[in-house]
Structure formats: structure tokens, C-alpha cells
Amino acid sequence: MTFISLIRRIGNALRNRYLILVDPARFARSVGVNLGRNVRFYGASPGMFGSEPWLITLGDNVHIVSGCHFVNHDGGVLILRHRFPDLEITKPIKVGSNVYIGLNCTIMPGVTIGDNVIIGAGSVVSKDIPPNSVAAGVPARVIKTLDEYLEKAQSISLGFGALSAKDKEAALKKHFNVAG
Numbered sequence: 544m545t546f547i548s549l550i551r552r553i554g555n556a557l558r559n560r561y562l563i564l565v566d567p568a569r570f571a572r573s574v575g576v577n578l579g580r581n582v583r584f585y586g587a588s589p590g591m592f593g594s595e596p597w598l599i600t601l602g603d604n605v606h607i608v609s610g611c612h613f614v615n616h617d618g619g620v621l622i623l624r625h626r627f628p629d630l631e632i633t634k635p636i637k638v639g640s641n642v643y644i645g646l647n648c649t650i651m652p653g654v655t656i657g658d659n660v661i662i663g664a665g666s667v668v669s670k671d672i673p674p675n676s677v678a679a680g681v682p683a684r685v686i687k688t689l690d691e692y693l694e695k696a697q698s699i700s701l702g703f704g705a706l707s708a709k710d711k712e713a714a715l716k717k718h719f720n721v722a723g
Contacts, residue, residue: 556589563587571596579603579640586610595633602640602658610647617652639674648683659689 544552562570567587572578575597582601586609592599595615601607617632624630634653638644642656645664650656655671662668663679663686672678675689703714716723 560589563589571601575599576601579605581605583607598633598635599638600635601638602642604641605638606643608644608646608648608664611644611650612648613650615652645679661689661692 562573567584568578568582570587571582571584571592574592576592577597577600579602581603582605584607587607588609591611592613593615596613598615599613613636615633615636620627620630620632632652636650636652637655638650639656639658639660641659642662643660644650644656644662645666647665648662649667651667651669654668656662656668657672657674657676659675660672661677662672662683663677665681666679666683667681668678668683670682672683672685676685677687677689677692678685680686701715701718703711703718706714715721
């Protein structure tokens with residue numbers, strides 16, 4: 544590796560780190576992820592899109608929390624390549640619109656997540672998730688419909704969702720009797 548190529552690599556790594564912090568959607572686009580409108584990342588990381596980010600499509604109004612990973616390929620084939628040099632398993636990932644992907648989720652190769660879906664924290668999504676559902680677990684499975692989730696959420700809601708961040712903090716502190 545030449546000195547100039549090393550400087551370029553360092554420059555690209557610094558640029559990516561900067562983009563991840565200030566504009567994670569722009570970072571995702573820069574590595575090839577196909578993004579819809581209003582895609583939000585809450586804690587993006589450099590390797591979250593794996594080695595084939597151009598095979599990932601995220602719809603409109605998608606929210607992805609920190610620690611999530613999108614895996615487009617099966618790396619296990621590497622130990623068989625000495626016998627089958629052409630062995631390759633790589634598949635696209637498609638996430639529909641109006642989707643929330645919780646903390647530390649892994650989305651596996653070939654998965655399609657439908658519209659209006661919530662993926663629970665820590666889930667490993669290895670099969671397609673149908674629209675209008677809530678899925679969780681390892682492996683992720685549908686645990687309820689989105690309507691069932693909404694009914695429960697409305698029954699236990701504190702009613703602070705539309706408040707500004709500052710007003711919400713004050714309301715939560717008052718509600719839970721927390722000083723400070």
C-alpha cells in the first residue's frame with residue numbers, strides 16, 4: 544500500500560465517521576443503500592450495512608435504532624470454498640415503509656419486511672415479516688398485529704408524545720416524581 548492510498552483510506556474513514564455522526568442517512572446513501580423519504584437512524588455505525596449495502600432498500604418513514612445490522616450474505620460458505628470455489632449466497636434486503644426496527648436487531652439475507660411493521664429490540668429477522676404486524680425474538684416471529692399493538696399502546700399511553708423534548712422531559716419528571 545502506498546502512502547497516498549493510505550492517506551486516502553484514512554480520509555475516507557474519517558469522512559464516513561463524520562457523516563455517521565452528523566447525517567447518517569447521507570452516509571447510508573454514500574455507501575449505496577437505497578433510501579426512501581424520512582429515514583431516521585438513531586445511532587448508525589460504519590459496518591451496519593455489511594459488504595453489499597447497494598442490495599439494501601429502505602422505504603419511507605423508516606426508523607432504525609442503534610446496534611442494528613443488515614447482513615446480505617452467508618459468510619459460512621467461506622469454509623467450503625476450497626472445495627467449491629464459486630460458492631456464494633448473497634441476497635437483497637427490502638424494508639417497507641412506516642417501519643420501526645428496534646435496538647440491536649439483525650436483518651438476514653433475502654428478508655422482506657412489509658409496510659407498517661415494528662421489529663422488537665434484539666430480534667434476528669431471518670424470514671419475511673408481513674405488513675401490519677409486530678415481530679420479535681430470535682428468530683423473529685409475528686407476535687401481534689399492528690392494530691393489537693396500537694390498542695395496547697393507547698390504553699397505557701402517558702399522552703406526552705406530541706410535546707416538545709423540553710416539555711416532555713418536564714412532564715415525565717413530574718409524572719414519575721423525579722427531581723432535577
